[in-house]
Amino acid sequence: SAVISQKPSRDICQRGTSLTIQCQVDSQVTMMFWYRQQPGQSLTLIATANQGSEATYESGFVIDKFPISRPNLTFSTLTVSNMSPEDSSIYLCSARQGPWETQYFGPGTRLLVL
Amino acid sequence: RKEVEQDPGPFNVPEGATVAFNCTYSNSASQSFFWYRQDCRKEPKLLMSVYSSGNEDGRFTAQLNRASQYISLLIRDSKLSDSATYLCVVTLPTDSWGKLQFGAGTQVVVTP
Numbered sequence: 001s002a003v004i005s006q007k008p009s010r011d012i013c014q015r016g017t018s019l020t021i022q023c024q025v026d027s028q029v030t031m032m033f034w035y036r037q038q039p040g041q042s043l044t045l046i047a048t049a050n051q052g053s054e055a056t057y058e059s060g061f062v063i064d065k066f067p068i069s070r071p072n073l074t075f076s077t078l079t080v081s082n083m084s085p086e087d088s089s090i091y092l093c094s095a096r097q098g099p100w101e102t103q104y105f106g107p108g109t110r111l112l113v114l
Numbered sequence: 115r116k117e118v119e120q121d122p123g124p125f126n127v128p129e130g131a132t133v134a135f136n137c138t139y140s141n142s143a144s145q146s147f148f149w150y151r152q153d154c155r156k157e158p159k160l161l162m163s164v165y166s167s168g169n170e171d172g173r174f175t176a177q178l179n180r181a182s183q184y185i186s187l188l189i190r191d192s193k194l195s196d197s198a199t200y201l202c203v204v205t206l207p208t209d210s211w212g213k214l215q216f217g218a219g220t221q222v223v224v225t226p
Contacts, residue, residue, distance in 0.1 A: 042118070101212075
């Protein structure tokens with residue numbers, strides 16, 4: 001199975017600032033994703049990180065707020081821009097791997113915006 | 115209406131007992147079905163895929179009912195370590211790559 005790491009694991013930020021979350025996969029993967037999970041809620045897909053092209057965003061999420069980079073097949077970043085308390089959440093990186101395209105998740109980044 | 119709905123629980127289960135719970139999905143064209151497990155403050159991990167004929171993995175049995183649009187998970191001989199939130203996951207036929215749609219989860223608490 002894919003091993004996915006994220007940095008930072010948690011952070012407390014002031015409103016109006018930006019935070020970049022890094023995601024590293026231990027092997028090359030075609031598809032990487034970014035999710036958000038708020039307490040007691042299901043996972044919500046923010047965007048698909050495409051290697052070599054712009055990310056594909058889901059309804060309700062825009063590039064200006066959540067810019068994503070995918071420079072290669074093992075790494076991606078998500079930036080949460082101009083943060084507000086409503087952005088406080090867990091942000092999870094995910095990747096598909098293997099013959100069955102199983103989807104694996106990173107440990108998540110816990111963000112608290114004051 | 116949510117795409118995937120689950121009873122949030124909690125289901126309080128004595129150790130050694132059997133617990134079962136369902137998940138309903140709204141899109142009849144949904145293609146693939148999974149159960150993920152999420153421990154407190156951890157990431158979701160794939161527990162098992164759900165096949166049309168139903169499938170078993172040790173103490174866990176998953177069933178799919180396409181006519182009624184639900185999947186189920188049954189846990190036999192519950193262990194304390196089975197305490198977790200179980201996420202029902204469905205792939206939507208909107209894209210070729212099959213976007214995952216998550217339920218909010220069913221909490222299971224196994225007690226000694």
